[in-house]
């Protein structure tokens with residue numbers, strides 16, 4: 001069990017005291033029963049399993065939110081999707097357990113994401129966007145109760161203050177909304193019109209001031225209730241930012257060392273976690289033996305992601321891959337269902353020109369068997385995730401890693417073009433890669449090849465492969481679950497004959513069933 005003395009010792013956020021999170025009123029679109037400033041720590045002990053699971057579930061929400069932004073969704077489109085992610089991952093059986101999960105998961109991720117400036121920046125951005133979406137989903141009365149309940153330094157106008165600025169407010173809101181109807185609705189919607197506006201120091205709403213969407217007078221901003229999210233998110237951001245720095249200091253000095261064997265490994269691995277399906281055990285997934293060495297050239301052409309195509313091509317041309325490349329490609333092949341004996345056949349044939357006969361047995365056979373847990377510590381190694389591949393930087397003479405990250409713009413464009421992807425998708429993939437969104441670039445290529453959209457994104461080379469095979473073999477129709485027809489791409493684009501990175505030169509002695 002983990003006592004929350006741990007979290008206390010790493011510093012709670014320096015927010016003003018608050019009451020418990022705000023309950024949603026009937027009619028609210030809020031996905032959870034409470035919105036919180038996280039100023040109070042979870043009050044009871046928690047099991048290690050709950051500690052980890054809650055954090056992973058929140059991470060799914062935050063990563064989903066980040067993906068949506070990277071895909072260029074507008075805030076109003078993100079709003080509903082974020083709430084459904086919250087509903088999917090953070091909602092528990094009861095109101096109390098949902099509040100607890102929300103709070104616990106937030107605090108665990110604070111620990112996980114406080115350790116570097118980059119992690120802090122990412123976590124802060126996602127948490128603020130999540131807070132913003134959840135605050136927007138509150139009804140006006142709930143928003144007001146939240147601001148007042150958390151003693152945020154803003155207050156509604158008094159009737160006298162309102163009368164003094166009413167004309168200017170009307171003019172400003174008309175200019176901001178561009179609609180007389182909307183402006184009237186704002187003034188007439190509240191039971192008392194003065195309560196539809198808050199007065200705040202202008203520095204509390206830099207986004208509204210910067211975009212000239214607020215009336216300013218004597219150092220104060222007059223914020224409409226439609227803009228109240230800006231009022232609430234600024235103190236949330238400031239408090240969380242400060243708490244993350246405090247937490248980082250306490251974690252590295254006190255808690256991390258004392259929890260080195262229990263919590264630290266969990267906490268420190270959270271930011272690296274792969275959250276997609278498990279491709280570690282092809283036998284459990286029932287795919288072992290579905291691929292033979294002779295299938296690899298065809299499958300590479302049909303369904304390998306670019307990282308694996310590049311390595312398969314390099315192996316076939318130079319008859320050699322350095323250790324990291326052999327691991328990356330070898331484990332991927334194991335994950336798609338290539339059994340050990342076929343893997344040995346494949347590698348032996350591909351490396352025959354540089355490592356014939358006994359040389360292969362002496363220098364490379366051990367490595368192939370090791371990947372399958374048959375040598376050394378007998379660990380059954382797991383196919384690499386996209387994050388792991390993207391993080392690896394190939395040295396001179398190496399070809400592993402993610403081409404969307406490692407290739408220069410021209411080389412990348414020409415590599416993608418060889419995959420027979422539509423020009424629009426080539427442009428999209430190159431633009432995403434240039435912006436550092438490597439997995440989105442890969443998803444664009446997948447879409448360009450298959451003629452349907454990849455809404456789940458690409459998180460794993462084996463996921464790329466499996467989704468591709470499902471579409472090509474009719475198990476997954478364009479428009480089915482997780483995939484939908486992509487505009488502007490009408491047909492799949494099979495590579496032309498001869499475009500395979502691997503000619504069918506590998507002739508196995510036994511034949512296995514093909515991938516369905």
Ligand code: SF4
Nearest residue numbers: 305307386402442461
């Ligand atoms: S995004 Fe993932 S699957 Fe795609 S090329 Fe990079 S590492 Fe491979």
